[in-house]
Amino acid sequence: MAQDYAIEAVGLEKIYRPRFRGRSIKAIADLTLRVPVGVKFGLLGANGAGKTTFVKTLLGAVNQSAGSATLFGRDTREAEARRPVGYLPENHRFPTYFTGTGMLDFYAALSGLESRERRRRIPALLESVGLKDWGDVRIKKYSKGMLQRLGLAQALIHRPRLLILDEPTDGVDPVGRRDIREALNALTDTGVTVFINSHLLSEVETFCEYVAILNRGELALEGKMSHLLAGRGYRIAATNVPEQAFEGIRLAGGAVVEGGGNLGSDLEIRIATREEANAVIDRIRAAGGFIESVVATTSSLEDVFIRTTEAEKAA
Amino acid sequence: MTPNLDTKLSRSRARVFLALIADTFQEARARWLFWGLFGLSTLLICIFLFVMRIDLVAGAVSFMGIESTSRRIWDIRKFVNVSYSWVSVVLYTWGTFLAIFASSGLIPSVLEPGRISLLLSKPMTRTTLLMGRYMGNVLIVGANDLYLIGSIWIIIGLKTGIWEPRFLLAIPISLFIFAVLLCVVVLLGVISESAALSVMVSVSLMLISSILAQHQIVVKLLDSEWSRNLWLTLYWIVPKFFDLGAAMRQIILFDREANWIVPVWTSSIFGIVVLWRALYLFRRRDY
Numbered sequence: 001m002a003q004d005y006a007i008e009a010v011g012l013e014k015i016y017r018p019r020f021r022g023r024s025i026k027a028i029a030d031l032t033l034r035v036p037v038g039v040k041f042g043l044l045g046a047n048g049a050g051k052t053t054f055v056k057t058l059l060g061a062v063n064q065s066a067g068s069a070t071l072f073g074r075d076t077r078e079a080e081a082r083r084p085v086g087y088l089p090e091n092h093r094f095p096t097y098f099t100g101t102g103m104l105d106f107y108a109a110l111s112g113l114e115s116r117e118r119r120r121r122i123p124a125l126l127e128s129v130g131l132k133d134w135g136d137v138r139i140k141k142y143s144k145g146m147l148q149r150l151g152l153a154q155a156l157i158h159r160p161r162l163l164i165l166d167e168p169t170d171g172v173d174p175v176g177r178r179d180i181r182e183a184l185n186a187l188t189d190t191g192v193t194v195f196i197n198s199h200l201l202s203e204v205e206t207f208c209e210y211v212a213i214l215n216r217g218e219l220a221l222e223g224k225m226s227h228l229l230a231g232r233g234y235r236i237a238a239t240n241v242p243e244q245a246f247e248g249i250r251l252a253g254g255a256v257v258e259g260g261g262n263l264g265s266d267l268e269i270r271i272a273t274r275e276e277a278n279a280v281i282d283r284i285r286a287a288g289g290f291i292e293s294v295v296a297t298t299s300s301l302e303d304v305f306i307r308t309t310e311a312e313k314a315a
Numbered sequence: 316m317t318p319n320l321d322t323k324l325s326r327s328r329a330r331v332f333l334a335l336i337a338d339t340f341q342e343a344r345a346r347w348l349f350w351g352l353f354g355l356s357t358l359l360i361c362i363f364l365f366v367m368r369i370d371l372v373a374g375a376v377s378f379m380g381i382e383s384t385s386r387r388i389w390d391i392r393k394f395v396n397v398s399y400s401w402v403s404v405v406l407y408t409w410g411t412f413l414a415i416f417a418s419s420g421l422i423p424s425v426l427e428p429g430r431i432s433l434l435l436s437k438p439m440t441r442t443t444l445l446m447g448r449y450m451g452n453v454l455i456v457g458a459n460d461l462y463l464i465g466s467i468w469i470i471i472g473l474k475t476g477i478w479e480p481r482f483l484l485a486i487p488i489s490l491f492i493f494a495v496l497l498c499v500v501v502l503l504g505v506i507s508e509s510a511a512l513s514v515m516v517s518v519s520l521m522l523i524s525s526i527l528a529q530h531q532i533v534v535k536l537l538d539s540e541w542s543r544n545l546w547l548t549l550y551w552i553v554p555k556f557f558d559l560g561a562a563m564r565q566i567i568l569f570d571r572e573a574n575w576i577v578p579v580w581t582s583s584i585f586g587i588v589v590l591w592r593a594l595y596l597f598r599r600r601d602y
Binding site for chain 2: 016060063080081082083087091096097098102106107109111154
């Protein structure tokens with residue numbers, strides 16, 4: 001049966017209870033999140049927002065307290081649900097007694113791959129992550145970036161349908177980052193769902209089609225990246241606006257008014273919607289001010305992230 | 316589920332289990348535990364070879380001052396059997412101590428953050444993961460027991476010409492008590508992730524078992540009913556390291572009074588309960 005969602009969490013909750021004394025911590029609260037099959041999805045959140053707990057709940061490393069989570073329609077508490085998943089954890093600690101080839105062979109065996117298939121896949125994967133000549137070297141000699149690339153190969157070894165990557169480019173140089181991005185793009189072209197948990201907003205912005213922001217264990221924002229970033233507002237530069245008109249401009253659409261704007265203007269006004277922008281322009285003109293410029297602006301993901309987390313904080 | 320898919324899944328699970336066992340061997344080798352265990356066993360074998368340079372048979376004859384040929388053969392056999400029985404006890408104790416030390420770190424190491432989360436993301440149950448590790452440890456120690464006790468048996472056999480197969484009972488008995496004590500190592504590994512604590516408790520259990528085994532004497536000396544009951548309760552709970560060693564010695568000596576059934580089943584129950592608890596806690600823990 002074809003599944004619509006690679007990941008589906010409904011009312012998911014995780015409470016860490018202390019073993020003896022102390023306060024319980026709600027790491028995830030009533031989280032409902034759906035990741036469609038075949039998309040590139042980014043999960044964002046400040047430290048302690050519950051991102052890693054969410055990922056670990058999906059992968060069976062953390063037991064959920066309430067709600068449900070499925071991977072391709074299968075309950076995450078079943079071991080078989082994890083078969084189509086490739087995972088690269090943050091702060092991974094691969095056993096250093098392995099060689100690159102040995103490590104891939106071990107994790108591939110744990111993923112259920114037959115030895116003949118493993119022998120065939122490993123050299124090709126090592127080559128694809130730029131570690132062709134490093135297969136027989138013990139991984140304790142690997143640099144951080146090399147370990148990250150080897151970790152990615154480990155996640156890909158069994159041809160997963162869902163890749164869950166925790167800080168995938170951590171410690172990787174810019175060229176390596178681009179290579180990883182291209183490799184992941186190629187994967188999504190084949191229908192693989194990529195779920196990235198990252199602090200690097202620019203990277204998520206460049207790569208992901210969908211994004212969700214977690215804040216204190218709750219879903220603060222979710223949507224298509226293009227919707228979240230595009231048409232986010234307008235910037236109006238104006239001169240000769242009397243001070244008594246400021247309040248009216250604010251009232252016209254919740255516009256933000258800043259003194260000492262650029263472009264030779266006295267004011268720079270940021271407005272969220274087209275309707276509000278028109279209302280503000282009318283107010284400025286009615287007060288005898290001059291419009292110097294009107295620019296449609298797009299937010300960066302950082303803007304969206306900060307706005308969302310701060311709004312939640314204020315609430 | 317179709318039979319074909321069922322077979323595929325079974326094969327996949329077997330592959331996972333074998334990979335976990337192989338990984339335990341690989342880690343033991345990389346951490347020098349494997350070589351340390353076999354190196355110390357080799358040292359013991361060498362010491363034994365050196366000791367056996369003294370002609371045991373001729374020495375026994377001269378020591379016992381035996382003259383008559385028929386009696387001489389019988390007494391030499393008895394002497395060798397007594398030697399076998401004591402050597403088996405030494406190997407049993409030595410082997411178990413070494414095995415506990417060697418295996419104590421192999422459970423907590425797999426629970427290290429960053430390693431366990433990746434392992435748990437694979438399509439296997441937590442029970443499989445822990446049992447794979449457990450079996451890996453048992454097989455390493457089994458191989459060492461086979462090497463150590465088998466070598467000593469061959470040396471004594473070659474030297475005396477008396478091949479006593481009962482001596483080889485030390486292999487399964489040593490392995491059995493190690494498997495029981497390893498359950499404690501696993502439980503403490505899951506709870507505390509501390510190799511040192513696992514060793515402390517397991518070795519203490521071996522010593523405590525030796526003290527508790529003297530219950531027939533101690534119970535007579537204790538004046539209150541509750542202290543006698545406490546002693547006996549503890550005796551029945553704690554794995555019977557001492558009793559099994561004593562039973563093994565008696566079996567080698569053809570002693571019909573040898574009681575190995577009770578120590579085996581009580582220790583088995585202890586091991587099963589402890590291992591079940593370890594698996595239960597492991598399934599419930601967040602990593």
